[in-house]
Amino acid sequence: MPLKDFFGKRKKYASIPSEKAKVDVPExxxxxxxxxxxxxxxxxxxxxxxxxxxxxxxxPMTAWTRIESLFDEGTFTEWDAGLTSANPLDFPDYETKIKKDRQKTGLNEGIVTGTGAIEGNQVAFAVMDSNFRMGSMGSAIGEKIARAIENAREESIPFIIFTASGGARMQEGLLSLMQMAKTSFAVKRFRDSGNLMISVMTHPTTGGVSASFASIGDYNFAEPGALIGFAGRRIIEQTIREKLPNDFQTAEFQLEHGQVDKVIHRHDMKTTLGKLLCMHTDGR
Incomplete structure (x- = not known):
């Protein structure tokens, strides 16, 4: 074969159209x-x-993913799974939005409650899911939390809550705000009985949730970088007419100013909670 023919001849793979050579990345x-x-x-x-x-x-983690990461395998039992929100104010499109969130998340409401074991310690548990109406607190969420705390009091076991919320659910108006008092009273009864409550604030924990049950545990923990606060940064700056620090309302800022007891990395969460529960329950 003449040398010019060798270099002039196109290789077979070079004739493949470029669009066919691309590899699709599965969604x-x-x-x-x-x-x-x-x-x-x-x-x-x-x-x-x-x-x-x-x-x-x-x-952010879904409620069930967080539960699976914390509880000893096969120990979790759910409470009040069928409890759902109504539309007491006939707020336009509220029921449609709730239905869409149920389909998207597989949850009836933005919280899962129940009981299970962490490092062998039996506890009552509530975990909020920010994928459902941004974890906003409506009457159903408040009722599920209050019932979980009451169950924990009757069984005399610790109660742990993981919060993730944009605040009170405006579509339920005053009924939503009432949950702040109801849940706080349930916590007071629980603590008066000599029981242990641990609150873990995750990103974000804001509004009426941060101003009620999220902040009144015997231990108040947070995940790194979590936004924790009541009013929004911009509203506060406009009110006080001052520029706030860049890390304002982060978990680390709250720790520095005494609003949380410890910032715990997610990888250390189960071990830390397990040690704390063993300390308070004497290993039972």
Missing amino acids: GLMQKCDNCKQIYYRKEIVKSLYVCPNCGYHH
């Missing part, structure tokens, strides 16, 4: 960190309990 295979923008295989994030391997940012 949901990759995930970008909301903080550092690094891209990872989704299974890496899931394995890391939704904590970014690069920057340590704690992504």
